[in-house]
Amino acid sequence: MREVIKTVGLTKMYNGFPALDELTLTIGPDVCVGFIGPNGAGKTTTIKILTSLIRSTAGKAYVEGFDIRESPKAALMNVGSVVETPEFYPYLTPIETLDYLGRLRGMGEEYVRDRSKRVLEQVHMEEWATTRIGKFSKGMKQRLGIAQALLHEPTVLILDEPTSGLDPRGMIEVREIIKDLKKEKRTIFMSSHLLYEAQEVCDWVAMVDKGRLIFFDKVENISKLTGAKKLEIRLVEPITEEQLDTIKNFEGVAEVSLVHPEIVNLRFGGNDQDRAKMLAEMIAKGAMVVSFQSVGMELEDLYMDMIGSS
Secondary structure, three states, rough: OOEEEEEEEEEEEEOOOOEEEEEEEOOOOOOOOEEOOOOOHHHHHHHHHHHOOOOOOOEEEOOOOEEOOOOOOHHHHOOEEEEOOOOOOOOOOOOOOOHHHHHOOOOHHHHHHHHHHHHHHHHHHHHHOOHHHHHOOHHHHHHHHHHHOOOOOOEEEEEEEOOOOOHHHHHHHHHHHHHHHOOOOOOOEEOOHHHHHHHOOEEEEEEEOOEEEEEEEHHHHHHHHOOOOEEEEEEOOOOOOHHHHHHHHHOOOOEEEEEEOOOOEEEEOOOHHHHHHHHHHHHOOOOOOOEEEEOOHHHHHHHHHHHHOO
């Protein structure tokens, strides 16, 4: 497997404190990896090292096989990035900004013009192509940041919390853009503190805590690791003692809590067939069930199990 991004024993010290502590991680081609962890876990530090904004104290970081410290130009040749909140000259328009950045990269005038039109369409900004950036919202600047990262058609995209600070609509728009970019056979490495976002958008999840990698696997495998799922049962009428006992005594049920006379929460380790049997038994006991569904998500459970209150 081609190693697109690789870190080996990557360490970064700040005044004797390890922001990164021997982080070792290998990411292959054409995947979207969510890089998650609590504040101060080392997410942005890792991204800044991978984009040559800061240097590591020890260890190695490679992008497309090139050592980021020894050959930064070669390593970043095919990388597009948005690190922290992007800012642009407010008196320029998106077209002018992309033209300026393209010329800095040594790109030809005609090529920059064609690519600028294409990337603005990709991030749904073509309508504001000639509007001064000073009038833009934070979400619009974030989309323009992704557009400039795509300008030179990179094979690797590195995004540092791309939806941070956006309103709900802005977050949804940026997520949809990332989902579309996944179809173009790129390697996407994105940090996030939003677990729902990582589980919805990414193929793999890398979890860090206190600068160390503590989990790295496919999103589809998370449910196998978390075991019991959280379920919520809503009823038309208050649940009876007999109906509640039916739930408590069902095989695989744990942590039953009555949060409201008509709402029961529980953890359940069974499969879909077991859930259907439990529902059938409740209905046989006269329970008028309105909804019977999973709540929360597997990644949240895994996150709390592995990181806890830290």
